Amino acid sequence: MHTLQVKERVAGNARELRRTGFVPGVVYGPSIESTSITIGRADLKILFSNITRSSLINLAIDGETSREFDVFLKVVDYDPITDEARHVDFYHPDVNSPLNLDVPVKTVGECKGIKSGGILNVQFNSIPVHGLARNVPALITLDVSDLAMGDSIHVRDVDFGDVEPMLPPERTIVTVIAPRGLLADEAAEAELAEGEEGVADEAGATEEAAAEE
Template sequence: MSKSQIVFNVEVRERTGTGGAREARNNGFVPGVLYGGGIDPVAISLKKNEVIKAIETGHFLSATATLIHKGERQLVIPQGIQMHPVTDQPMHVDLRRIKVDQIIKVEVPVHFTGMEASPGLKKGGTLNVVRHSVELNVPAGKIPEALEADISKLEVGDNVKISNITLPEGAEPVITDRDFTIATIAGRGGKAEAEDAAEDAAAEAAEVPATKVAAPKKD
């Protein structure tokens, strides 16, 4: 399911509060609230199977969706979801009304390409991911499914910064005061070196004969 295919067929809930939410769940719906757009919030019920399918796309909170009620369509973006702590089933959803050209803030995952060709990785380096996702201010109609970071030419010590990633037209990162790092190609440093040092120290300690301690003299 692509972002443009997420659809929620909803009903307006006459009953609100805990009792209304419980009734919706018992009838196979997920209770929710629709707000924004200068209009009063509305209590709604979403089909549970549609909510689950949207969650399974992996970008539930960073994708626009089409809400349908009695044949009328409204562009929305999920703003929050509550899951049951035991069953992990959706319990409540918040949806915000938006317009296709409206600038909104979303968190977009970063996908890395060119890993097989990276000379740094071929030499034994490791991909150290600093940011698995990036917050963007982007037009609602141009939210990407993911940002692509190409590491095919990176050597050990090189990095990918936000300036190296192509953003959709009209989009910019929420952080604008610096060219922040997305990932680096690290050598055998950091944690690996610390682990090696600990192993070497343990090996050296095993090779050193135990020091004899004289028994204390009796008075």
């Protein structure tokens, strides 16, 4: 679990904080009071590069009373011009109550089907799951190494641990499809083969008729 050190702040000085290299934020949840915080911009960038939206984060708040909460990254408000984070919301869930959360999907491995000219089609970039916060995975990793052309990975094929996927078992997550050009070539080859078989059959029938005469 990644730990983020922050400081408690007085609401209302957000603009000054941004000018001095900090990002204002807030942490809230069903069992805690909403608390305004200050995060170092550099620390926030490191956090973003090491977590996903379903990663549980240890938020250590330095203030009149030091506190720690396990939180999820809830909302990030970005500057439309600089694309820098302007404000961040963290959510502290009830540890004893299950919640719904989307877990990102990542594919790994060199896919056999791609080597054969296929295209890896990821139909879900994230999977909604239901469970306790401590059991929610940060990432669902799918090894696609053994997938040949036409093969798929379905929800039922994935180990979700102690959380339940909120998709039907038969739902396809990733599949290897043939590109249109390859499909067209295969169709043309099939038509050609059928045509050759038809010509051969006609020739055979003609020879049989001639022999009978």
